[in-house]
Amino acid sequence: MEDRSRVALSVLAGAAVGGALGYLLFTESGRRLRAQVRPQLEGLLDDASQLQGTVRRIRDAAGEGWRSMTGLVADLADEPESADDDGPRAVS
DSSP, X not given: OOXXXXXXXXXXXXXXXXHHHXXXXXXXXXXXXXXHHHHHHHHHHHHHXXXXXXXXXXXXHHHHHHHHHHHHHHHHHHSOOXXXXXXXXXXX
């Protein structure tokens, strides 16, 4: 894309964003629209926060599981094999 096209596109995008913000902030119908949308946005932000907490707990649980698994594998690798080994050992 040419530089002139980029500049023109940027100017148009800036004008559109500025017009939308002006409508929302400085008109009565924009204020009503904001009043209607605000509770929905707050609910969405609450849901996103809960999701973030859930993802954090899942990540922590997965990390703990990984650490346990690598510890178990290391413990099994350190055990000497005996000549009378009848198969896998039970892990307690």
